[in-house]
Amino acid sequence: MTLDQREHLAEPVREAVAGVVYPIQFLVDVPFNVVERISERLATRQRLIEENRSLRTQQLQYQGQLQRMASLQRENERLRNLLGSSHRVEHDVAVAQLMRTNLDPSTHLVLINRGASSGVFPGQPILDSHGVMGQVDRVGPYSAMVRLISDPSHAIPVEVNRNGIRAIALGSGNLHQLELANVPNNADIRTGDLLTASGLGGVFPRGYPVAEVITVEIEPGEPFARVYVRPVAALDRSRKVMLVLSHDPAPESPSVEAGAQAQGTETP
Numbered sequence: 001m002t003l004d005q006r007e008h009l010a011e012p013v014r015e016a017v018a019g020v021v022y023p024i025q026f027l028v029d030v031p032f033n034v035v036e037r038i039s040e041r042l043a044t045r046q047r048l049i050e051e052n053r054s055l056r057t058q059q060l061q062y063q064g065q066l067q068r069m070a071s072l073q074r075e076n077e078r079l080r081n082l083l084g085s086s087h088r089v090e091h092d093v094a095v096a097q098l099m100r101t102n103l104d105p106s107t108h109l110v111l112i113n114r115g116a117s118s119g120v121f122p123g124q125p126i127l128d129s130h131g132v133m134g135q136v137d138r139v140g141p142y143s144a145m146v147r148l149i150s151d152p153s154h155a156i157p158v159e160v161n162r163n164g165i166r167a168i169a170l171g172s173g174n175l176h177q178l179e180l181a182n183v184p185n186n187a188d189i190r191t192g193d194l195l196t197a198s199g200l201g202g203v204f205p206r207g208y209p210v211a212e213v214i215t216v217e218i219e220p221g222e223p224f225a226r227v228y229v230r231p232v233a234a235l236d237r238s239r240k241v242m243l244v245l246s247h248d249p250a251p252e253s254p255s256v257e258a259g260a261q262a263q264g265t266e267t268p
Contacts, residue, residue: 060129060242061093061095061242063129064127064242065093067130067131067209072207092244092245093127093243093244093245094114094118094243094245095242096112096113096114096118096241096243097112097239097240098112098238098239098241099112099143103175103236106152106173107151108147108148108151108171108173108175108235109137109145109147109151110134110145110148111143111144111146112126112146114142115139116140116141118142119245120136120243121136122136122137122138122139123135124136124244125203125205125208125243126241126242126243126244127242128234128238128242129240130209130232130233130234131208131209131210132149132156132197132204132210132232133146133148133231133238133241134147134151134154135147135203136243148235149210149211149231149233150172150173150174150176150177150178150231150235151171152171152172152173153171155168155169155171155181156168156201157197158196158198158211159197159198160188160189160193160194161193161194161196162190165187165188165189166198166200167181167182167183167187167189167195167227168182169181169211175231175235176230176231176235176236177228177229177230178230178231179226179227179228180227180228182224183224183227184223184225185218185224189213189216190216191216192213194209194212195209195211195212195213195229196208196210197210209232210229210232211229211231212229212232213228213229214229215227215228
């Protein structure tokens with residue numbers, strides 16, 4: 001050992017043994033290295049999936065808060081001299097996902113994955129990232145049935161964003177078309193006008209986009225014009241929806257009665 005320490009006589013032997021052992025060590029370490037790399041990649045992928053999901057939820061919430069800006073711009077122009085400031089536009093929302101659809105011509109209902117256990121209540125307004133979709137019709141413990149604004153029995157009070165004229169938008173059984181009820185022939189409503197929720201009836205918060213005017217038909221001798229509008233919400237495509245959280249008590253009756261009440265008290 002003394003000679004080996006001084007003269008390094010065993011060095012060639014150790015190098016030879018190391019050369020023989022290294023491949024064996026490498027092969028032994030390969031499974032551990034592979035498992036470690038796979039674990040790192042899986043952890044990174046899972047982290048990215050969670051971040052993506054979180055960002056999508058935040059984006060949907062932000063879109064819900066920002067979608068009223070077009071309405072606010074017009075509203076501010078009309079009310080700035082009277083109020084000196086804009087109305088508050090923020091509303092808390094909760095995100096839900098569609099589970100099932102029932103788009104029978106006589107009933108436009110969808111099922112969402114939130115119910116009474118999440119604070120969902122009958123009459124609660126439902127939005128997508130573009131505008132008003134409908135409102136909660138029936139509530140179960142862990143799911144709820146939503147009646148879309150295109151349902152033939154649904155009615156929602158609206159106003160023309162350009163000038164504030166009020167009307168009632170009725171469901172027609174067509175996902176892409178609603179009709180305004182009892183609009184006088186001389187009403188200042190034009191093709192392309194944006195209709196927003198008027199807030200009357202106490203169900204839908206004021207200012208959220210509802211529909212865009214696509215056709216105005218005036219027949220001589222008739223007291224009312226036929227006005228057809230297109231919902232701005234993607235009623236046949238949206239998978240994620242937002243439930244507007246309200247601090248005011250919601251009506252016990254669902255959308256149909258709320259709309260009918262507004263129709264009886266509101267004049268265009």
